[in-house]
Amino acid sequence: MAMPVVVGVGAAASGQAAVTAAYPGGYTATTNDIGIIFQECENADTPAAPSGWSIIVTQALTSGTTSKLTAMWRRIQAGDTAPSVPDPGNHQTVTMIVVSGCITAGNPWDVFTNTTELVSDTSVSVPGVTTTVNNCLILAAFGTGQDVNNTTALTWVNGSLANLAHRRSSWTALGTGGGFAFCTGEKAAFGGTGATTTTAAVAANFKTLMTIALKEQVAAAGGAPPFKRRQPVGALLDL
C-alpha cells in the first residue's frame, strides 16, 4: 500500500464572520480525498464544522493570550464545493489541506494528540504520536493567540518523519487575533513519531499543539491487511 499524498493546501482565509476554506488552487473535488481544515479562533469562541464536516479535535488555550485550535475533516465527494466555516464568535483564520490515498471508510486518522505549551517563548515542540499502522501522513500544527498578521514560512524538524514540509502559516490581527502553522511528514513504519519542532515567527507566547496521523487506504479484498497494534499507550505511561 502507499503513503497518503498531499494534494495541496488552500489559501488561508480570515474573518470575523463565516469564511470559506478554499480548496487548493486548481483542485476539483474528488471522491474519497480527505479534507482537513485547521481553524484558529478565540478561546471563548464556539467552533462549528461546516455542513457535512466533523470536528476531529479542538484544543483551547485558556490562559495567557487565549486561543483555540480546531481540526475538522470531511471525506470529500465529487461535486463538493469549498465549505463555509461558520462564524465562531470573535475571529477565525482557516486553511484546508487535501490529502488523497487515505482510508476510504471510517475515521481517516489512526491516532492524534493535542495539548498546550504554557511557556511563553518562540520554541515550538509539537508532541508526537505512536502510530499503529504503517504509512501514516503526519500533520503537526501549533497555534497562538498573537494579534498580528503573519504568514512567515517555518522550518520544521523531526528526524523520524520523511519529507517534512511546511504547509501554511496564517495569523490574523482581526478581533483578538491569532493563528496557526502546520507541516506534514511521512511515517512509513508504525511507531513513535517523536516531537516535531520549529521556531515561531510571531512573538513568544503560549501555544496550542496538535498532531494527527492520517492512515493509508486499506488493502483491497485479498490483499495483505495493514499491521495494527492495539493501544492503549496510556496504560504504559500511567504514573
Add this chain to the structure above:
Amino acid sequence: MPLSIDNIIQSNTGNFSATSGNATLGTATEAGSMVVLCATILGADATFAWTLEPPTGFIAASGTDPDGQTANKPYIFVKKNTSGESSWTLEPRRDESTGFARDVVWAVFEVTGTGTDRDGAFIGNTFPSNPGINPVQWGLVNVGNAVTGTESAVASRTTGSTYASPCYDNLGLAVWGVTSADTTVPTISGYTNGFTEVAQVSRVGASRAMVMAVAVASSINIGTMESTASISPSSAAYATCVQLLADAAKYAPDIAVFTGFGFGTPTGIASGSTLLPGTAPFDAVTGSPAIVTTNPRSGAYCAELSSTSAAEHLTWGYASGGVLAYTEPTSLFAVVARLNVYFPSSLPSGDVELCDIIPSGTAGMTLWYRSASQKLAIKVGTAADVLSDATVSADQWIGVDLRYDPRYTNHLVDWQVDYNSATTDTTGPVTQTQAVGSGTTRIESDGVNPLAFRLGWASSRTATVRYADVFLSKVWGCYPIGDMRTTLVKPDQTGTPTISGTAGNFRNFTGGPAGTLTAWSATTTRAALDEVPPSFGAGVGDGLLQTGVAGSDYCEIPMETFTAAPDFVLRAVRWYAAGVAASTASGTMGIRFLDTGSTVDEIIQGFHGFDATNLRWLCRMHRTWDQFYQITQTRMDALKAQVGLAGDATPDQGIGALYAEVGYQPAFVWGSTEAENGAFKVYIRQDELSGAHISYLVTTPSGTRGATAYGTIGGSDWSHYVDPNTTYEHTVGADNVGGVTAGPGLTVDPTE
C-alpha cells in the same frame, strides 16, 4: 490581553550634547498610546549633579535617582493617552538648573494596549506626581524600584525588583545606563528573566562613552519583575525597571479586609486592642447586630441586622485608627467591595440603606433597597437613584459588587448584581448602569478620602437584613471582586504547638484567665483555643497565658489548613485572636502571624486592654501592609501564630481563642479539548484571574476506546490512561499560571 513586545508599535533612539534635545518618533502617536521615554544623562562629574526632569506631560515612572554627583542616571518617563505627538524635549539640569549642555542618550517607544481605564481620572490629567507605594491603583503603571547601581566598574547590573503587582498582564521595561572610564563604548547584553533588548544607544563624549539599553519582557504573573544584564568591559552601571499594565488587565483580589462573620459572636465585635485601634472585627457598631447560623451563605455564620425604627450598622474605617488604615494606599484610592445580602421571610416594607461609603468633606454613595420598586439602587451624592435592572427576592442571597471612585468631581460607581448568589447557583452577575454622582467633590489630596464603609443603616429604619462574605479592596483594578466565600480554620488538633523559650513561662487556664492554671501542654493549648464562638465571661473559658516575664518567648500554634483544589482558589486570610488577661492591670503581650517564612504581620507587644471577663479581639489581615500578598496553598498549609512576647509578669496575658478566616473563590471551568465531535472531553478548572490550573476533568465515551491525558506540572511529567466511559479528575492546585508548563494533553486511542 497581556502586553508583549508587539505592543511597541514604533521606537527611535538618539543622543545629544546640548542644553536641550528632542526625542522623536517617526510617526505621530495613535490616540490612546502611551509614550515611554528612556534617557540617560552622563554623570561622572565630581562638581555638579546632573539630572533630567520629566518632559512636559510625563511622569518619572522609574524610582528615585541614585545618590551622588558622579552617577550617570537612567530614567523612565511615561506619558499616557497621547495622540498625534512625535517630539518631546529633554533638558539636562546641573544642580537642578537648566541651560547647561550635557551628554544624553534616549530611546522612545510608542506602546499600545496599556491601561486607559483611568483616562481623565488623574489629578491634573496626569499621573500622580508622587505615586508612592502600590501605584497599581492607577491602573497604568507599577512604578519601579529605585535606580540601583554604582560608579565602580561592574560586569553585571541588576535592575532590582519592582514592587509586587497584583496585575496579571504586565510588560516589564528595564533600562541600563552604563558609562565607561574611557571612550570605548561598553556593550550591554545577556538580559535575564526573559527580557529582550528593544534598544541600545550610545554616545562617545570627550573622555568617556555612555550607552543605554532597554529591554522588555511579558509577564502574566503577579509579583515583581527584575532583570540582570552583563556589561563588557566592566563599567559604571545603573539600572531600573517598571511594569506597564495592560488595558483591562486582570488583577488578583488585593483584599484590604473581609469577613464571613465566622468568629460567631457579636460580643466584642467592635472591641479591639486599646493600644492598636483597628484590630477589632469592626471599628464601630450601632444597634445590636446578631451573628446567626441561619442560612449562612458560606461558612457557618452570617450577620443579621434587624431594627424597628432604629439605626443599626457595622463600620470599617479607612482613616487612622480604622481597620482599613493598615493597608496601602491610604489616600487617593477607590473603594472596591463585594457584599451579599439576604432578606429573610420578606422584603423590607420601606426603603433601607444596605451599605454606605462615606468620604470626608463631601457626599458619598449608598446602596439602597427601594421598596416601591423592590429593586436595589445606587445613589451617589444628590444624584437620582440608579435602580437595578430587576427586582430582588426575599429568602435569597444577593451578591453586589461595587466600585466607588471618588477621584472624579462627580463620583462614579460601577456595580453588578448577582440576583441569586447562593453558592449552589451558577447564574452569573448582571452588570448595572454606572451611577454618576452629583453634589460630590473630587478627592484630591491626603486626608480627603473615603472615611468609612458601613453595613446597615444609620437612619431610623425597620428592616431585617443578613450580610455575608463582605470583602473590600483599595485597588481600582480589582473590581469586580466576585463570588468570594469564607471558611474558618482553627488551631490544628493534630498539630503540635511549641514553646520558643521556657515552657514554664506559659500556662493553660480553665474557668477563665483568673481561674485555674495548669502547666502548659501542647495538647491542652490547641484544644483550648478552638471553640467557636469563644467562651468568655466571669469564670468562663479556657486558653493560653504567658505567666513569666520573657519578652522573646512565645507559643507557636499551627493552624488547620483549607485545601482549595480542585474546586477553589485561595484569596485572603484574616486572623482573629480573643485576648484575655487575669486582671485589668496593665501588662503586655503580642502576636505574630506567619506562614512559610518570617512574620507576615504582627500585633506588637503592648498593653492591649485585656481583662478576665470582656471579649476583646486582635484581628489582622494575613498580608503585608504595602504590597499584594498571595495566599498560596503552601502558605495556607503553613499558617501559624506566635503568642506571648510578654515583657512583664503580671497580669497573666494570653488568648482564649484563635481563628483564621479564609477567603476563597470557585475555580472557573473551561472546556479544553473536545475530540471527535465532543465524544472525548477535557475540562480545566482554573483560577479565572491568573489562569492557574486547579484541576482537569477528562471524560471518555462508552465503547472500547479510552484516552491518555498528560501534561507537565511543576516540571514533572504526568499521564493517566482513562478507560472508556469514565470520568477522571486530576488535581493540579497550581498557585499561578507558571505551575503548569504543558497540558492538559489528550491522546485518544487509535481508531478501530
